[in-house]
Amino acid sequence: MNDMQPDQIVGEYVEHTLNFYDGSSRKILVTEIETEFPKGCLIVSRTDTSGVITHCNESFVKMSGYAREELIDQPHSILRHPDIPPAAFADLWNTLEKGEKWNGYVKNLRKDGGYYWVYVTAIPNIRNSVTQGYTSVRREPSRKKVEECIKLYPTMF
Amino acid sequence: MTYQLAISPDFKPELISDWFIFNTWFQRQWGQGVHLELHQGFDEQHQALNDKKIDIIYANPYDMSRLVREEGFIAIAKPFQKPDEAVIASHIDSGIQSLDQLTAPLTIAQADSPDVNTIGMIMIEPADIDPADIIVKGAPSYVSVAKQLINGDAQIGFFLAEAFNELSRLVKKQLQPVISSQIHMIHHALLLSPNCSEHINTVREILLSMHQDARGNEILKGLGIEYWEPMEQEDAEFMVDLMDTLIT
Numbered sequence: 242m243n244d245m246q247p248d249q250i251v252g253e254y255v256e257h258t259l260n261f262y263d264g265s266s267r268k269i270l271v272t273e274i275e276t277e278f279p280k281g282c283l284i285v286s287r288t289d290t291s292g293v294i295t296h297c298n299e300s301f302v303k304m305s306g307y308a309r310e311e312l313i314d315q316p317h318s319i320l321r322h323p324d325i326p327p328a329a330f331a332d333l334w335n336t337l338e339k340g341e342k343w344n345g346y347v348k349n350l351r352k353d354g355g356y357y358w359v360y361v362t363a364i365p366n367i368r369n370s371v372t373q374g375y376t377s378v379r380r381e382p383s384r385k386k387v388e389e390c391i392k393l394y395p396t397m398f
Numbered sequence: 399m400t401y402q403l404a405i406s407p408d409f410k411p412e413l414i415s416d417w418f419i420f421n422t423w424f425q426r427q428w429g430q431g432v433h434l435e436l437h438q439g440f441d442e443q444h445q446a447l448n449d450k451k452i453d454i455i456y457a458n459p460y461d462m463s464r465l466v467r468e469e470g471f472i473a474i475a476k477p478f479q480k481p482d483e484a485v486i487a488s489h490i491d492s493g494i495q496s497l498d499q500l501t502a503p504l505t506i507a508q509a510d511s512p513d514v515n516t517i518g519m520i521m522i523e524p525a526d527i528d529p530a531d532i533i534v535k536g537a538p539s540y541v542s543v544a545k546q547l548i549n550g551d552a553q554i555g556f557f558l559a560e561a562f563n564e565l566s567r568l569v570k571k572q573l574q575p576v577i578s579s580q581i582h583m584i585h586h587a588l589l590l591s592p593n594c595s596e597h598i599n600t601v602r603e604i605l606l607s608m609h610q611d612a613r614g615n616e617i618l619k620g621l622g623i624e625y626w627e628p629m630e631q632e633d634a635e636f637m638v639d640l641m642d643t644l645i646t
């Protein structure tokens with residue numbers, strides 16, 4: 242994945258380096274600007290079995306700040322925010338690989354360095370007993386739960 | 399052999415005769431006998447499914463999981479750009495104009511439409527009302543959901559957006575929308591039972607070209623459908639996955 246570039250960022254930013262599960266890394270630029278969840282919408286994406294984005298809906302594209310072409314065929318970790326502990330994603334993958342549904346609160350990173358909170362439900366797409374990929378549906382999170390996560394997540398690193 | 403056609407029981411009551419007209423047209427095109435059975439509610443329709451008495455169904459998205467994954471139904475067509483969206487509304491004097499004004503205990507009026515009610519429940523989640531503090535009042539129709547709001551018997555009501563928009567002016571004047579869904583991906587669909595699998599192509603062709611037939615087009619207009627779009631089995635499987643993420 243490409244490193245984030247200062248000319249794409251809105252507002253003051255801090256630089257971080259993310260190390261991904263596959264051994265690669267990415268320089269990201271992160272601001273404190275939150276984008277509100279679009280009322281009444283669902284943010285939907287599908288991935289292949291390795292977590293590469295194959296489909297996404299309009300709300301997904303809009304909230305990410307990227308163009309659709311910049312998202313399709315990219316790993317889902319293009320949205321990874323440094324405030325979410327790797328243990329959360331390890332749990333997501335363990336759960337999905339068992340063929341089960343995963344729920345959780347996630348802070349996602351936008352192309353412009355800002356973020357948005359979502360409540361995620363991800364499930365395996367099982368066809369004729371074989372997992373073909375995964376679907377993730379994000380809805381507006383309870384603010385109370387988000388506040389709890391803001392306290393909890395820093396303790397999980 | 400006479401095939402059994404079923405319509406999701408959340409159809410608009412005004413459209414009963416339009417569905418009968420649809421059935422008459424459809425069986426003539428198909429050259430097979432089709433009996434339209436209008437079930438009184440989802441329980442009755444589920445019983446008919448148990449008894450294997452449904453061959454063709456215009457199904458609610460909520461039932462798609464059972465139809466596709468358990469009963470082996472095959473997706474044929476969906477109405478063009480006719481998603482099921484929900485509106486949550488309150489009485490104009492209730493002081494509830496946005497979700498953050500909801501307080502426990504919360505009384506909700508809802509009709510018998512499982513997909514709309516699922517979407518409604520999801521939309522109120524951010525308000526953080528403990529499920530134990532939610533009282534749901536069933537209503538036989540959307541008009542009666544509106545009446546419960548007007549009479550102060552419920553604080554909010556769940557409506558199919560189309561039904562909310564079609565409430566009479568007098569009723570609508572007394573209500574206000576609190577939030578509307580914009581999901582675009584949840585919709586009714588026409589499915590065939592595995593008994594009819596040899597007819598898939600014929601039925602699909604009849605429906606997909608229905609709007610090109612003068613009479614067919616008129617019937618579609620009556621049903622509020624512009625035309626039928628093809629629906630692949632994977633589209634149905636995807637909607638089952640989507641609904642599955644919403645039902646927890």
Ligand SMILES: Cc1cc2nc3c(=O)[nH]c(=O)nc-3n(C[C@H](O)[C@H](O)[C@H](O)COP(=O)(O)O)c2cc1C
Nearest residue numbers: 261262288292317318320321322330363375376377
């Ligand atoms: C269906 C699906 C949806 C996902 N959605 C997100 C997401 O919204 N944000 C995110 O950071 N990771 C998401 N992930 C997890 C990423 O694949 C990845 O595990 C995570 O970003 C951490 O990166 P890493 O596993 O390379 O360390 C999703 C995975 C799947 C299978």
